[in-house]
Amino acid sequence: MDLRMKACDIRTDIVEIIHRAGTGHIGGDLSVTDILVDLYYKQMNVAPDKAADRERDRFVLSKGHSVEALYAVLADRGFFPKEDLLTYAQPGSKYIGHPNNKVNGIEMNTGSLGHGLSVGVGMALAGRMDKKKYRVYVVLGDGEMEEGSVWEAVTAGGHYKLDNLTAFVDRNRLQISGPTEEIMTQDKQEDRWAAFGWNVLSIPGNDIEAVDDAVELAKHIKNKPTVIIANTTKGCGVSFMENQVGWHHRVPTDQEYEQAIQELAQRRMQYAQDSE
């Protein structure tokens, strides 16, 4: 299937999950979707029956609040039954509002920002020590770049020249209180990472082909970790959510839900026609 169509399906699932449960971080889910789809349907060596395989690629969702997007992808890839997500955010469910490794396919518990890249650095070092071929992928938010601990990890990734590590910055230019540039300047991400010794790729992050090309390119860069600055649109795929700070974690009304599902179906139809 055209991965663009898959991304529409995942976005539809995300909107459904959040509408049904009445909670979730919908804006960032929709901006990060294309990255997750490329990784989980094309690039990463992961499979439900190999969740403990030492050779598997590792993924850490450092911007853990986008967990609904990850749930949608993991369920669709068969890591757990889709019906499990009916319990999302219900009392006692393991499908909570941030990733935790009781869920099949999730490596690390995240949610507090600024931890995931350090974890990824540890995973990449372990792979190097064990002479394993696996790659490590970490997705950070652009608001998350305000956490000082991220820069400890960026420093170490560059120092240890971890070419088996690829980081993404989901650069949707918004965070919970407003535009990143108003909250705390985050411009020149490319220069910042490059200064720490990283290979930097800056791409349109909701263009799945561009994401795929960048991930592919990163695999062939030696002696440097790669960061992909994914310039994305928060709320991508649902017109009235796009670039709207209020949709950081608003829950769609029934009417908004219907409209969102319709828009995503239309978009999917267009892609289906394209690929014929």
Added chain:
Amino acid sequence: MRRIANKQVINNVLLEASAKDKDIVVLCSDSRGSGSMTSFAEERPEQFIEVGIAEQNLVSMSAGLASCGKKPFAVSPASFLSTRSMEQAKVDVAYSHMNVKLIGISGGVSYGALGMTHHSANDIATMASIPNMRVYLPSDRFQTEKLMRALLQDHEPAYIRIGRSAVEDVYTEENVPFVMDKATVVHEGSDVTIIACGEMVKAAQEAAELLKGKGISVRVLDMYCVKPMDEAAVLRAARETKTIVTIEEHTKYGGLGAQVSQIVAANVPVRVVNMTLPDEPVITGGSKEVFAHYGLDAQGIVRKVMELV
């Protein structure tokens, strides 16, 4: 034999074990010298990771390594490890349930004149408050070795606090009674029980001898396992002796004494007195001077017990 510091014992045990077990990894935060990890770093360069002065990264990286099957030991001053990277310990190690051993070196007031920035008189409180995190304060080099060998056998998170300098022996080379997560009876007695951990065990042992001369029979428990605490030993003490005195190189909030008091109050209410560091920046000086100033030594314990009986 010259006594070596407990941290040197940790280096030696890890150096030995890592010859066979290539998954053992030591991480330092520019702390290999202060952590006595220099020989490990030199002899096992492929199993040693320098993180630089970045404790948050130290702990999260350790968790990442553990998630891939490694057995990381993160060695860093207790003051920084137990507070600056507390959230990493909580989220990446304990909540994510990773086999990471956090080694807090130069704990308590070991750094003496360096002042409160370098003291960790609250590390039991921070670390023990984290679900899934165990907390150990071994008393001497022999017990440290036993504890390290036991910890190498499990895959659970733990925080271990040790002091900076070599300390006097509580045990002897031939006689180191040790059962994991059980208090060790250092001295038998029936009038009063002193429950101690870390460097305070030696003071309690000496005090018991002095009190014997005064006709007071003192039981001393080495509660190196502050969490999970040996509740049965505490309750036996509460039932069998009339009074319990706890002593620790820690504030009164959330430490050994607080936990003992909770256990006793809920089950066998007898008098429990906590000897602790004060709730204020402690005076500067060598450990012995600081302990003497606050009565946290054999003489201080004797005075306290004489008041109570």
